[in-house]
Amino acid sequence: ELKVEQNPLFLSMQEGKNYTIYCNYSTTSDRLYWYRQDPGKSLESLFVLLSNGAVKQEGRLMASLDTKARLSTLHITAAVHDLSATYFCAVDDSNYQLIWGAGTKLIIKP
């Protein structure tokens, strides 16, 4: 059974700092997603990572995938308050069901 773990689950940081969120998964998968969720809002797709070594960047966010280590990272560069949200990673299992991590609640203080 595929399990997805994120850490940290909670992160409070200052504006301007860099930090990384980690997503580990327990069995082989071909596809990993990162989503953002603002309080009371819908989940917004950020990145889809499809292959080993894949790297995608959008603004201050960069996601990477290491399928051999079963690890994805979401790196935040020079954080700004608007990036405060909960970030989820999700992984396709063998039946193409999305299995989700518990989320990382990110608070960025001015």
Next chain:
Amino acid sequence: GAGVSQTPSNKVTEKGKYVELRCDPISGHTALYWYRQSLGQGPEFLIYFQGTGAADDSGLPNDRFFAVRPEGSVSTLKIQRTERGDSAVYLCASSLGGRTDTQYFGPGTRLTVL
């Protein structure tokens, strides 16, 4: 264009009652998904439709839960004899083709069972 919409946004019901939750997917999306999200957790898969048929209902927790998509567009999630443990946010998502396409989520319906 319009995104995924869900109604109602909030539903409060009493234990034992029947509820229906509605999802309008993005126009043209053939795949539709229902998830349940409890506080502090990631979404939990319930059911996946491809067109009108439930292609995977393995996430439905028990036979009190049922979903339909009769015309391949709007879907309704039905919960019979609600229990307090059913309280959660129910999320709907749609994708253009199959399960390998990116899923676009609606805002969810917050169900509270008293």
